């Protein structure tokens with residue numbers, strides 16, 4: 443099996459990580475691992491790490507690095523036969539160093555989206571808390587307003603997504619993400635995209651991935667995921 447492809451997507455809340463990750467997974471057959479979704483799975487199945495993580499998430503805090511790495515690295519060990527895209531991890535320098543000591547990344551996509559755009563997007567973001575499924579009344583609305591397409595359960599808006607909370611979250615994201623971005627810039631694998639419209643960014647991301655992912659890997663991954 444030819445070498446596998448390892449990528450990370452980074453960006454502040456509302457920058458489009460989840461949306462773009464789904465397009466990449468669909469188009470290039472990469473396995474998408476979202477740290478937020480993985481935490482929600484652990485919380486739903488009441489694992490020891492899930493119970494611990496929940497105490498931080500409920501307070502709007504980041505889960506401590508040692509908990510995240512102890513949770514994510516074994517999960518990546520299970521994915522050694524797949525090309526993958528990590529979303530939401532690493533988020534701190536300690537997490538990046540732990541990841542870099544266990545595998546060699548090929549590409550890091552960083553989304554650098556203006557604050558006003560983030561505010562606009564998050565003010566219309568509704569989520570199905572249990573699954574993490576994301577809707578947006580302007581961008582990708584649910585079939586029935588306020589209700590999850592799959593379970594029919596009610597959608598909620600996160601307090602964190604309200605404009606007054608967003609500025610603090612954004613500042614914290616920038617403080618914590620900057621050293622991580624600097625590491626991957628120094629490695630020459632960082633690609634930054636800035637625009638208010640994802641549909642304008644997507645063609646560039648898509649052509650970058652087409653150039654970076656050897657076709658035999660992309661074809662093999664697409665075949666294995668269909």
Ligand SMILES: Nc1ncnc2c1ncn2[C@@H]1O[C@H](COP(=O)(O)OP(=O)(O)OP(=O)(O)O)[C@@H](O)[C@H]1O
Nearest residue numbers: 454455456477478479499503504505510530531533
């Ligand atoms: N890599 C990580 N390190 C520490 N905590 C994390 C990490 N990933 C997720 N979390 C915790 O899980 C919560 C949910 O993660 P998720 O990515 O779904 O939400 P978010 O950070 O608000 O993302 P978004 O960028 O979509 O707003 C986060 O608010 C954070 O508390």
Ligand SMILES: Cc1cn([C@H]2C[C@H](O)[C@@H](COP(=O)(O)OP(=O)(O)O)O2)c(=O)[nH]c1=O
Nearest residue numbers: 456457458459460461563567577578581640
């Ligand atoms: C990518 C994108 C997302 N959205 C909406 C969908 C979500 O409700 C919200 C955030 O997108 P999302 O993909 O959840 O971003 P992240 O995972 O980085 O937090 O914005 C738009 O309105 N326009 C866009 O171009």
